Amino acid sequence: MSRQIRKTSNELLLTSERIGLGIAQRNLRIYSSSISALERSIGKLLGEYEVDGGIAPSILRSTLSNNEQRELETYLLSRVSGFGLKPDMERIRGHVAQLTRLDAIREQAYIEAMRIAPSSADLVESGLSTIARNTYNSKAQVIADVGNITGTFTRLDTQGVKVVLSTQWEGGNFSTRIWKNTDKLSSQLSEILGEQIITGQPLDTTVRNIRERYDVSRYEAMRLVRTETNYIHNQADLAVKKDFGITRYQFDAVMDGKTSDECNKLHGQVFLVKDAVVGINYPCMHPNCRSTTFDLLDGEEEYIRERPVLQEKIYDSQQMREDFQNGSDIEPINRLSEQLSLFT
Numbered sequence: 256m257s258r259q260i261r262k263t264s265n266e267l268l269l270t271s272e273r274i275g276l277g278i279a280q281r282n283l284r285i286y287s288s289s290i291s292a293l294e295r296s297i298g299k300l301l302g303e304y305e306v307d308g309g310i311a312p313s314i315l316r317s318t319l320s321n322n323e324q325r326e327l328e329t330y331l332l333s334r335v336s337g338f339g340l341k342p343d344m345e346r347i348r349g350h351v352a353q354l355t356r357l358d359a360i361r362e363q364a365y366i367e368a369m370r371i372a373p374s375s376a377d378l379v380e381s382g383l384s385t386i387a388r389n390t391y392n393s394k395a396q397v398i399a400d401v402g403n404i405t406g407t408f409t410r411l412d413t414q415g416v417k418v419v420l421s422t423q424w425e426g427g428n429f430s431t432r433i434w435k436n437t438d439k440l441s442s443q444l445s446e447i448l449g450e451q452i453i454t455g456q457p458l459d460t461t462v463r464n465i466r467e468r469y470d471v472s473r474y475e476a477m478r479l480v481r482t483e484t485n486y487i488h489n490q491a492d493l494a495v496k497k498d499f500g501i502t503r504y505q506f507d508a509v510m511d512g513k514t515s516d517e518c519n520k521l522h523g524q525v526f527l528v529k530d531a532v533v534g535i536n537y538p539c540m541h542p543n544c545r546s547t548t549f550d551l552l553d554g555e556e557e558y559i560r561e562r563p564v565l566q567e568k569i570y571d572s573q574q575m576r577e578d579f580q581n582g583s584d585i586e587p588i589n590r591l592s593e594q595l596s597l598f599t
């Protein structure tokens with residue numbers, strides 16, 4: 256009886272991960288489009304002023320030429336509309352007239368970074384909704400068929416999806432984390448385009464630093480989607496457990512060379528559904544977690560399976576980096592710096 260539930264649980268996790276990977280890849284394109292736009296802006300606004308491998312501070316600190324003002328106005332107009340706001344041409348003009356070249360490029364960097372968040376949040380929300388709905392509905396079907404149990408609900412409706420998606424863990428949800436991520440990106444771009452560029456460093460060094468900073472954000476975005484995928488998958492699963500009166504579950508880690516130490520320890524342990532706490536005894540346990548749980552029906556024995564010996568216990572940053580490169584069909588990430596050691 257439980258064999259089929261276990262099999263379904265594993266298959267459903269894989270399905271969710273596949274959907275998650277699709278979202279993650281589409282999400283990276285949003286970042287790519289943002290950085291391309293910023294690079295274009297930098298080239299357009301500063302390229303012609305570069306002399307002897309740098310830009311004179313006086314150029315950076317002077318106001319824009321008429322031509323540059325018109326171009327920036329057009330840019331702002333399109334971005335403001337893109338944010339769904341009504342552009343006020345008068346105000347844009349007045350604002351642009353006061354900007355120095357440095358202000359102008361910093362403002363464009365800010366806008367390019369911040370415009371990632373709404374599109375990214377929409378994309379991730381729609382993917383996670385699919386994951387929640389699919390996991391709940393398929394799991395509910397199996398529990399009803401195999402366990403011959405009738406649940407309070409049989410399908411997750413729009414309201415139910417909303418409830419699953421809005422649950423908070425670690426002080427936020429996917430949306431707040433996406434905004435935090437782009438917020439961080441925008442403030443660091445501002446530093447690169449402030450302190451660094453004013454020292455007269457070559458423009459291509461500035462552009463390289465910007466790309467590196469974007470790479471860090473892209474990596475974080477990838478990890479965020481993977482982690483949220485696991486979280487939402489398991490939350491939808493938890494909702495089925497509760498709606499169908501399942502009282503116990505068994506922790507199940509994907510056992511391979513990448514299994515984290517904490518999931519390895521929890522693997523096979525049985526807990527009460529009412530005691531389930533994310534990050535303590537219920538997945539996800541950590542960023543990039545791939546664990547799930549099996550339902551144990553009344554009177555059912557727990558599933559004993561030999562604990563494999565792991566040669567390498569943790570999924571280290573080098574491995575993550577390689578996976579990221581292999582898993583992404585967007586463009587190779589060559590410049591992930593040592594900052595990635597943060598991600599272990």
Ligand SMILES: [Zn+2]
Pocket residue numbers: 508515518540541543544545546
């Ligand atoms: Zn894990």
